[in-house]
Amino acid sequence: KAGVTQTPRYLIKTRGQQVTLSCSPISGHRSVSWYQQTPGQGLQFLFEYFSETQRNKGNFPGRFSGRQFSNSRSEMNVSTLELGDSALYLCASSSYGGGNYGYTFGSGTRLTVV
Amino acid sequence: GESVGLHLPTLSVQEGDNSIINCAYSNSASDYFIWYKQESGKGPQFIIDIRSNMDKRQGQRVTVLLNKTVKHLSLQIAATQPGDSAVYFCAENMKSGGATNKLIFGTGTLLAVQP
Numbered sequence: 001k002a003g004v005t006q007t008p009r010y011l012i013k014t015r016g017q018q019v020t021l022s023c024s025p026i027s028g029h030r031s032v033s034w035y036q037q038t039p040g041q042g043l044q045f046l047f048e049y050f051s052e053t054q055r056n057k058g059n060f061p062g063r064f065s066g067r068q069f070s071n072s073r074s075e076m077n078v079s080t081l082e083l084g085d086s087a088l089y090l091c092a093s094s095s096y097g098g099g100n101y102g103y104t105f106g107s108g109t110r111l112t113v114v
Numbered sequence: 115g116e117s118v119g120l121h122l123p124t125l126s127v128q129e130g131d132n133s134i135i136n137c138a139y140s141n142s143a144s145d146y147f148i149w150y151k152q153e154s155g156k157g158p159q160f161i162i163d164i165r166s167n168m169d170k171r172q173g174q175r176v177t178v179l180l181n182k183t184v185k186h187l188s189l190q191i192a193a194t195q196p197g198d199s200a201v202y203f204c205a206e207n208m209k210s211g212g213a214t215n216k217l218i219f220g221t222g223t224l225l226a227v228q229p
Binding site: 042 | 148150158203218219221
């Protein structure tokens with residue numbers, strides 16, 4: 001059974017650019033959550049999608065957005081990149097929405113903003 | 115310049131010893147707790163979970179204890195091996211209205227196993 005797949009693994013972008021990251025959840029999983037991991041702030045929740053709808057959102061500026069497709073694959077977009085957006089972005093999939101069903105994480109996309 | 119990162123608590127143990135990693139959580143309403151292991155360059159890997167109606171759960175070489183009175187979790191690893199070296203995170207599942215959930219992670223503990 002394939003795990004959670006995130007692409008690309010590494011990205012280098014320039015300040016002011018935008019970036020799109022992709023996450024393919026485990027087959028059959030309908031919930032996808034995104035997290036940002038930095039040395040300064042640790043792991044922080046960005047948002048969660050379930051059946052193409054954003055159900056929950058963390059405390060991040062509007063430059064961070066996402067969407068989910070009918071096949072449960074999800075993308076997140078960061079516009080007008082800032083140096084502080086450099087981080088490991090992790091995607092987690094769950095069969096229903098975490099809670100008592102658990103989450104499986106991908107290996108992440110390492111974004112470096114220069 | 116460099117930003118100041120989180121100072122990760124470090125637990126250094128000898129191979130073969132037992133390890134205990136502690137975590138305080140924040141929300142009394144959290145109903146589900148998970149321990150994750152994260153190795154360098156990888157995403158968090160599930161170790162063990164526990165629901166709020168339990169106070170102990172055992173897995174293979176790992177045990178999680180939950181004390182809801184003081185909002186405390188611990189992860190015990192028996193016969194620690196070099197392959198256990200990693201950062202360990204506790205996470206609480208916080209309900210956010212209806213069926214929505216999000217994980218709130220602790221800051222993590224670096225476990226260093228000395229051969």
